[in-house]
Amino acid sequence: RRFLASLRESEERFRQITENIREVFWLADAVSRELLYVSPGFDLIWGRSRDQLRTSPGLWLDAVHADDRHKVEQAVSNQHIAAARDLQYRVVRPDGSVRWVHDRAFPVRDASGRVYRVAGVAEDITGQRQAESKIRGLNRVYAMLSGINNAIARLTDRQQLYEEACRIAVEHGGFGIAWIGQVNAERMEIAPVAAAGLGADSMLRHTAVSLQPGVTSEANVAPRAFRERRP
Numbered sequence: 001r002r003f004l005a006s007l008r009e010s011e012e013r014f015r016q017i018t019e020n021i022r023e024v025f026w027l028a029d030a031v032s033r034e035l036l037y038v039s040p041g042f043d044l045i046w047g048r049s050r051d052q053l054r055t056s057p058g059l060w061l062d063a064v065h066a067d068d069r070h071k072v073e074q075a076v077s078n079q080h081i082a083a084a085r086d087l088q089y090r091v092v093r094p095d096g097s098v099r100w101v102h103d104r105a106f107p108v109r110d111a112s113g114r115v116y117r118v119a120g121v122a123e124d125i126t127g128q129r130q131a132e133s134k135i136r137g138l139n140r141v142y143a144m145l146s147g148i149n150n151a152i153a154r155l156t157d158r159q160q161l162y163e164e165a166c167r168i169a170v171e172h173g174g175f176g177i178a179w180i181g182q183v184n185a186e187r188m189e190i191a192p193v194a195a196a197g198l199g200a201d202s203m204l205r206h207t208a209v210s211l212q213p214g215v216t217s218e219a220n221v222a223p224r225a226f227r228e229r230r231p
Contacts (some may be wrong), residue, residue: 047093144173164195
């Protein structure tokens with residue numbers, strides 16, 4: 001009776017932990033790969049219920065972003081190997097939003113030393129990934145601005161400066177394309193005079209962009225920036 005009471009108390013502590021944290025605890029059979037347990041955090045991160053997962057065991061993998069699914073499938077197929085794994089991948093929720101997941105797995109051995117289960121924990125690291133991406137973007141912008149400032153200090157030819165600024169924006173700023181246009185106030189249009197990156201030649205051959213309201217699409221940011229006087 002004391003043993004059963006101790007077991008129930010241990011199970012209750014485990015339940016209190018797993019049901020009140022945002023991480024996903026999971027346990028799988030190392031041979032059959034059957035999911036034996038998944039904590040309630042699954043509902044929060046995957047945006048799907050554990051009831052759905054019970055009826056469709058492959059649901060969690062189907063939700064993995066198409067670009068990341070192959071590496072996750074490979075990791076799952078090797079989960080019987082006696083080694084820990086550490087993965088980061090994206091999950092697409094039913095509403096279309098994307099969450100980054102950090103999924104770690106560890107082999108569990110029986111009394112004979114054989115790996116018979118795999119235990120894991122998955123956590124939502126979307127905020128962390130977004131912060132890292134923002135920092136990388138800011139670093140690229142600072143590198144670009146520093147390079148352009150140096151170009152301004154050493155170049156005297158205006159056209160050469162325009163071309164160098166576009167090149168720096170692409171190579172150091174990480175932008176796909178950069179272009180500079182001159183405004184013709186009489187004709188109310190912007191004519192591209194320098195460009196670098198994807199489609200640069202096409203941009204320079206392109207007809208000038210009209211600044212007249214309603215002539216160009218609202219998606220065209222150059223006329224909007226000119227009319228609203230803001231970046």
